[in-house]
Amino acid sequence: MLTFVTTCKGRLSHLQLTLPTWLAQRDCAVIVVDYGCPDGAGDWVAAHHPQVAVVRVNDDASFCLARARNAALPHIRTDWVCFIDADIRVTGDLAGWFAEQPNPAGFYRPDPFDFDTGGTVLCRVQDVQRAGGYDELIRGYGGEDTDLYARLLRIGVPRRAFNGAWLAPIRHDTEARLRFYQDKDLEQHRRLFLLYRTIKLDLIDLHKRMLSADELRTIFGLAQQALAANAPLSIKLGEQPEFPAFGGFSLQRSLVYNLTARQTP
Numbered sequence: 001m002l003t004f005v006t007t008c009k010g011r012l013s014h015l016q017l018t019l020p021t022w023l024a025q026r027d028c029a030v031i032v033v034d035y036g037c038p039d040g041a042g043d044w045v046a047a048h049h050p051q052v053a054v055v056r057v058n059d060d061a062s063f064c065l066a067r068a069r070n071a072a073l074p075h076i077r078t079d080w081v082c083f084i085d086a087d088i089r090v091t092g093d094l095a096g097w098f099a100e101q102p103n104p105a106g107f108y109r110p111d112p113f114d115f116d117t118g119g120t121v122l123c124r125v126q127d128v129q130r131a132g133g134y135d136e137l138i139r140g141y142g143g144e145d146t147d148l149y150a151r152l153l154r155i156g157v158p159r160r161a162f163n164g165a166w167l168a169p170i171r172h173d174t175e176a177r178l179r180f181y182q183d184k185d186l187e188q189h190r191r192l193f194l195l196y197r198t199i200k201l202d203l204i205d206l207h208k209r210m211l212s213a214d215e216l217r218t219i220f221g222l223a224q225q226a227l228a229a230n231a232p233l234s235i236k237l238g239e240q241p242e243f244p245a246f247g248g249f250s251l252q253r254s255l256v257y258n259l260t261a262r263q264t265p
Helices: 012-023 041-048 065-075 094-099 125-130 144-154 174-178 186-207 213-229
Strands: 002-008 028-035 053-057 080-083 088-090 107-111 121-124 159-163 167-169 233-238 253-257
Touching (some): 041 053, 121 144, 144 159, 144 186, 186 233, 186 253, 213 233
Parallel strands (some): 002 028, 028 053
Antiparallel strands (some): 088 167, 107 121
16 A cells, blocks of 8 residues: 655646546545645545545745655655655556566656656655655756655665656646746756755765765755855865874865756757
8 A cells, every 4th residue: 555645736627537547546545735725635635535545844935845755744644655646647557567566676666757757656655754855955947856756866765667648747837837936037946956966975975975964954055155166165074083093194075066057059
């Protein structure tokens, strides 16, 4: 048994079409995170589908998908979760197929890839928690999903696939996607995300552990400052603890990042 988790903010018209397709899946639970939805998604779900759990986040005028998905984690009562957007119908027997897997392990993404369904993932709840959940510092549109997948790989959770043809997205324009995001500058968000995530993963690889919330906030702030100044960023590592300096020497290490526009031929 698995739990479908979605979030809704201004997408009630989509949720009304997609929620019944998740409820039709075999032996599944559903959680809807009402993220200050102006359409009253949580109230509608409670009135029309009382078997669905509703989690409410009411203290954010903008939108953070990472925080919305994390908010559902304490309420999941199954070992496995399927994170899915409110505008995606499930048209195939996804849950039935998954139940028949003899030894499910890893995180499962749709294949073939479709941009509008690429954020859908099946994974073990415990694995998401071990990887640190979704990174709530990523508040712009996109990136929070691939960031989580990179961390799942680093804790030894392999990537798997399910039939992407079982997902049918409700297509819409970019303006609708960005409606509730505070930062609507996609190019700026992508630059910040690229720099921040690269530093974060490099440090995870070097330290062989997940980073603390304080460490992540520091890295994020440094990345913001570097982009604002259009300057390289140096991350100091200090001495190599396995091979301390001797004989009066001190060997300091650092990582240097310089984000520039790609030169076209």
